[in-house]
Amino acid sequence: VKAFIESTLDRAAYQPVNPKILAELRQILGPDLVHTAPEVLVCHSYDSQDYSAMPEVVLEPTSAQQVSEIVKLANRYKIPITPFAASTGRTGGSVPIFGGIVLSTRRMNRILKVEVENRLAIIQPHVINDHLNQEVAKYGLYFPPDPSSKGVSTVGGNIAECAGGPHCLKYGVTRDYVQGLEVVLPNGEIVDTGPFGTRNYSGSALIGLVTGCEGTLAVITKAYIKLIPLPKVYRTMLVGFDNLTAMARTLTGVFYSGILPAVMEFIDNAAIRCVEAYMHAGLPVEAESLLLIETDGDAISTEIEFNQILDICKNNGATSIQIAETKERRDQLWLARRSLNAAIMRYKPVKIAEDIAVPRGALLKMLEGTKKIAERYRVHVVNYGHAGDGNIHVNIMLENDPDEIKRGEEAIDEIFRLTLQLNGTCSGEHGIGITKRKYCSWEFQGASYTIQLAMRDTFDSNHIMNPGKIFE
Amino acid sequence: VKAFIESTLDRAAYQPVNPKILAELRQILGPDLVHTAPEVLVCHSYDSQDYSAMPEVVLEPTSAQQVSEIVKLANRYKIPITPFAASTGRTGGSVPIFGGIVLSTRRMNRILKVEVENRLAIIQPHVINDHLNQEVAKYGLYFPPDPSSKGVSTVGGNIAECAGGPHCLKYGVTRDYVQGLEVVLPNGEIVDTGPFGTRNYSGSALIGLVTGCEGTLAVITKAYIKLIPLPKVYRTMLVGFDNLTAMARTLTGVFYSGILPAVMEFIDNAAIRCVEAYMHAGLPVEAESLLLIETDGDAISTEIEFNQILDICKNNGATSIQIAETKERRDQLWLARRSLNAAIMRYKPVKIAEDIAVPRGALLKMLEGTKKIAERYRVHVVNYGHAGDGNIHVNIMLENDPDEIKRGEEAIDEIFRLTLQLNGTCSGEHGIGITKRKYCSWEFQGASYTIQLAMRDTFDSNHIMNPGKIFE
Numbered sequence: 001v002k003a004f005i006e007s008t009l010d011r012a013a014y015q016p017v018n019p020k021i022l023a024e025l026r027q028i029l030g031p032d033l034v035h036t037a038p039e040v041l042v043c044h045s046y047d048s049q050d051y052s053a054m055p056e057v058v059l060e061p062t063s064a065q066q067v068s069e070i071v072k073l074a075n076r077y078k079i080p081i082t083p084f085a086a087s088t089g090r091t092g093g094s095v096p097i098f099g100g101i102v103l104s105t106r107r108m109n110r111i112l113k114v115e116v117e118n119r120l121a122i123i124q125p126h127v128i129n130d131h132l133n134q135e136v137a138k139y140g141l142y143f144p145p146d147p148s149s150k151g152v153s154t155v156g157g158n159i160a161e162c163a164g165g166p167h168c169l170k171y172g173v174t175r176d177y178v179q180g181l182e183v184v185l186p187n188g189e190i191v192d193t194g195p196f197g198t199r200n201y202s203g204s205a206l207i208g209l210v211t212g213c214e215g216t217l218a219v220i221t222k223a224y225i226k227l228i229p230l231p232k233v234y235r236t237m238l239v240g241f242d243n244l245t246a247m248a249r250t251l252t253g254v255f256y257s258g259i260l261p262a263v264m265e266f267i268d269n270a271a272i273r274c275v276e277a278y279m280h281a282g283l284p285v286e287a288e289s290l291l292l293i294e295t296d297g298d299a300i301s302t303e304i305e306f307n308q309i310l311d312i313c314k315n316n317g318a319t320s321i322q323i324a325e326t327k328e329r330r331d332q333l334w335l336a337r338r339s340l341n342a343a344i345m346r347y348k349p350v351k352i353a354e355d356i357a358v359p360r361g362a363l364l365k366m367l368e369g370t371k372k373i374a375e376r377y378r379v380h381v382v383n384y385g386h387a388g389d390g391n392i393h394v395n396i397m398l399e400n401d402p403d404e405i406k407r408g409e410e411a412i413d414e415i416f417r418l419t420l421q422l423n424g425t426c427s428g429e430h431g432i433g434i435t436k437r438k439y440c441s442w443e444f445q446g447a448s449y450t451i452q453l454a455m456r457d458t459f460d461s462n463h464i465m466n467p468g469k470i471f472e
Numbered sequence: 473v474k475a476f477i478e479s480t481l482d483r484a485a486y487q488p489v490n491p492k493i494l495a496e497l498r499q500i501l502g503p504d505l506v507h508t509a510p511e512v513l514v515c516h517s518y519d520s521q522d523y524s525a526m527p528e529v530v531l532e533p534t535s536a537q538q539v540s541e542i543v544k545l546a547n548r549y550k551i552p553i554t555p556f557a558a559s560t561g562r563t564g565g566s567v568p569i570f571g572g573i574v575l576s577t578r579r580m581n582r583i584l585k586v587e588v589e590n591r592l593a594i595i596q597p598h599v600i601n602d603h604l605n606q607e608v609a610k611y612g613l614y615f616p617p618d619p620s621s622k623g624v625s626t627v628g629g630n631i632a633e634c635a636g637g638p639h640c641l642k643y644g645v646t647r648d649y650v651q652g653l654e655v656v657l658p659n660g661e662i663v664d665t666g667p668f669g670t671r672n673y674s675g676s677a678l679i680g681l682v683t684g685c686e687g688t689l690a691v692i693t694k695a696y697i698k699l700i701p702l703p704k705v706y707r708t709m710l711v712g713f714d715n716l717t718a719m720a721r722t723l724t725g726v727f728y729s730g731i732l733p734a735v736m737e738f739i740d741n742a743a744i745r746c747v748e749a750y751m752h753a754g755l756p757v758e759a760e761s762l763l764l765i766e767t768d769g770d771a772i773s774t775e776i777e778f779n780q781i782l783d784i785c786k787n788n789g790a791t792s793i794q795i796a797e798t799k800e801r802r803d804q805l806w807l808a809r810r811s812l813n814a815a816i817m818r819y820k821p822v823k824i825a826e827d828i829a830v831p832r833g834a835l836l837k838m839l840e841g842t843k844k845i846a847e848r849y850r851v852h853v854v855n856y857g858h859a860g861d862g863n864i865h866v867n868i869m870l871e872n873d874p875d876e877i878k879r880g881e882e883a884i885d886e887i888f889r890l891t892l893q894l895n896g897t898c899s900g901e902h903g904i905g906i907t908k909r910k911y912c913s914w915e916f917q918g919a920s921y922t923i924q925l926a927m928r929d930t931f932d933s934n935h936i937m938n939p940g941k942i943f944e
Contacts, residue, residue, distance in 0.1 A: 115833060116727070117832055118727075162673065185919050190919075191919050194895050194897070195895055196896060198647070199829050199863075199899070200897040200899045200916075201685065201903065202916040202921070204634070204680065204684055205685070205924060208680020208681060209680060209681070211680075228732065229731065251589075255588070258612045259701065300776070301770050357668055359587070359590045359592070361587060361589040361590050423667055423668070425668040425671050428671055432674075440672070440674055447659070447662075449674070451657065451930070451931065452674060454930045455927060455930055457930075458930050470673060470674075
């Protein structure tokens with residue numbers, strides 16, 4: 001983990017958290033919720049990418065009212081606030097690069113209400129994604145967004161990053177499940193859109209701005225989450241291909257067929273070998289690529305669609321098909337899929353992990369282009385991701401060697417250029433944070449950029465809310 | 473149609489469109505696309521609610537570039553611009569209450585591309601909703617939002633108002649189908665988010681702000697529309713109840729059952745009688761209320777869900793059930809549903825039409841409360857709408873009598889108060905425009921209101937974009 005250079009450079013723009021301010025914070029929260037011990041600060045200094053930065057104080061408010069008072073104080077003294085949930089982010093959104101306050105949501109972790117008839121869950125921000133699903137499954141309900149971190153990441157964090165996941169192909173991303181929010185604005189005002197926030201422009205504009213804003217416009221203190229009926233059955237297959245063209249043809253076949261599968265995940269050969277070495281899941285290590293395909297819903301239509309997809313795979317050159325006939329096998333395949341990020345660390349010690357998305361129809365061009373770029377810069381690339389969405393996690397794997405790292409960074413620049421050429425986006429589901437600011441400034445230029453900076457000024461004239469994120 | 477008083481009161485804040493400005497507009501567009509003939513102006517002075525106001529000039533640009541030049545000129549001279557599509561709106565969004573320029577989108581009416589594999593349509597704003605669906609149906613694809621006006625209203629207008637419709641219960645509202653936008657900002661800059669706009673925060677924030685903004689933040693010049701597979705079959709039933717409690721129990725039963733029907737439309741007795749007198753659709757005129765219920769999808773699961781819902785209706789006190797066994801009967805029932813707005817005009821000459829939404833679980837309380845309020849103010853109320861969404865069109869029907877109209881307006885105020893008490897919203901799917909500004913100022917107060925005014929200032933410091941809409 002590298003220390004982020006901005007944390008020392010720009011901290012001068014803000015007031016240090018001095019003993020007087022700490023005393024005021026203790027008055028707001030009581031002494032137990034204000035932490036300055038180094039071991040606590042360190043635990044709030046990083047997420048799951050490479051840069052870290054130390055906060056000056058970690059706060060654990062228990063209510064929107066307390067958050068509001070913290071924000072007002074931070075405004076008065078000009079102290080940066082970085083909202084912090086499970087810190088599983090991949091782009092540095094929760095890293096306090098200007099020091100100041102880390103505002104942990106961990107004490108706001110309750111499911112307040114599940115309204116079965118309204119298919120609505122009202123929750124505090126720090127409810128773990130899996131926990132919400134375990135609770136609402138009791139009522140036959142389901143919250144689909146499923147980032148690989150779902151066992152530990154929070155729904156509030158998922159909203160702040162607008163997280164995706166394998167099932168977002170069929171069910172949409174986190175944004176599609178936010179019906180309303182209670183937020184604390186940078187001036188300390190508490191706004192609650194209620195459960196119908198998205199039905200009315202005034203609410204939907206605010207929800208649209210806050211979802212995915214990575215804590216730069218507001219702190220989420222409550223969420224009204226849309227739920228859908230839990231699929232009754234799943235059918236899962238693992239399909240191998242000996243060339244990318246056959247895989248792309250299969251994808252095209254499925255999307256021309258009128259089926260919308262729940263999942264179409266892609267894993268390339270390098271990733272297959274890594275995960276197989278890591279956990280022996282019985283993946284076909286000779287395959288050039290794999291598609292993990294799932295259909296879900298009621299028993300009959302799930303089976304019909306599954307069989308249609310099987311035929312499409314066979315007709316388009318699949319070289320192997322494994323069907324998960326038991327729950328255990330399905331769980332094992334999913335564990336393999338969710339372990340990819342950890343598994344590929346075996347490949348090389350340094351990883352530059354990116355998260356691009358291109359229109360499905362451009363996926364083959366993107367994968368072939370990535371290969372050529374890697375060859376040109378003499379680096380290794382491992383690709384996997386949500387093929388159905390065109391959302392690929394491109395990982396450049398490197399030795400810990402300055403020259404190789406430099407070539408890796410140049411290769412990544414090329415990969416982003418190709419992404420934009422193909423009408424894609426630099427950020428499929430991991431947010432922008434600090435690590436993608438540069439690429440987003442390529443993607444969004446002119447008015448679309450300046451208007452957002454102006455909007456941020458409108459919300460937060462003192463720039464106290466998670467400064468340094470999203471925009472360069 | 474009443475003339476809107478603001479059109480004369482506040483026009484002084486803007487520059488009149490004088491001959492010099494007309495000459496400049498003719499230079500931008502050529503003479504054929506600049507209209508000042510009274511018969512053209514009149515045609516662009518109203519939508520489908522009660523207030524009208526005359527524009528000074530009607531422009532018909534053919535490209536984003538022309539729109540940009542118009543907007544720049546309007547900024548230079550301080551002339552209001554009201555974007556105008558099919559003007560089927562219900563809240564006055566396209567009525568030019570401050571005069572100035574009406575910017576008609578009618579010459580930007582092409583479907584630019586349908587990308588089957590990407591399930592994407594790229595369109596100009598003035599494509600008619602039904603035309604888009606006819607075109608994409610050729611590829612087995614579907615754009616679900618279906619306002620009653622879909623035969624004449626445009627997709628650009630649907631986006632500007634974030635239109636809903638009966639099928640939005642299962643499929644979501646217009647916002648859920650906007651993947652990207654090209655817009656002209658109030659300073660004349662053209663921003664194109666591309667087809668992946670919603671996957672990246674920078675794009676999604678802009679799309680979220682523009683969708684539903686009723687032309688107050690930008691002019692939509694191109695849209696990237698998400699499509700889904702066209703359902704293969706439909707099954708439709710018309711279910712009668714002799715009391716609202718049984719109907720509410722049936723709704724609850726369906727939502728507890730884990731089924732998500734495509735459509736659950738509600739019609740009350742007064743509306744049934746009106747539409748029956750209007751078109752003799754064979755509705756049961758004795759019923760206290762009707763639910764028009766539809767399931768859709770593949771043949772087998774559609775039938776299974778249909779039969780489950782039939783059982784739920786029977787077990788919860790339905791007094792009559794008609795099943796549409798032919799396409800003709802289904803079409804007739806839908807024609808009846810879509811004719812309600814016109815049909816109820818037979819009831820009384822003056823109608824105050826509102827569009828509230830409450831959580832499904834509060835629907836019975838809302839309908840009973842509405843009845844009591846109508847009794848208290850001695851007015852007649854006709855209710856219909858999207859019961860599955862809790863979205864009810866409350867229509868107060870009045871004689872053309874000042875005292876009765878005053879009582880009607882007081883009753884509407886009460887109905888909105890009840891809506892907010894029940895955690896509902898003042899605008900389910902018709903936007904805010906001019907007719908709901910007052911009620912939205914009740915719903916959104918304090919920071920949520922001021923921040924939006926500030927955001928509008930950020931976009932449009934000269935207040936040229938559709939002034940007087942949404943905010944009082």
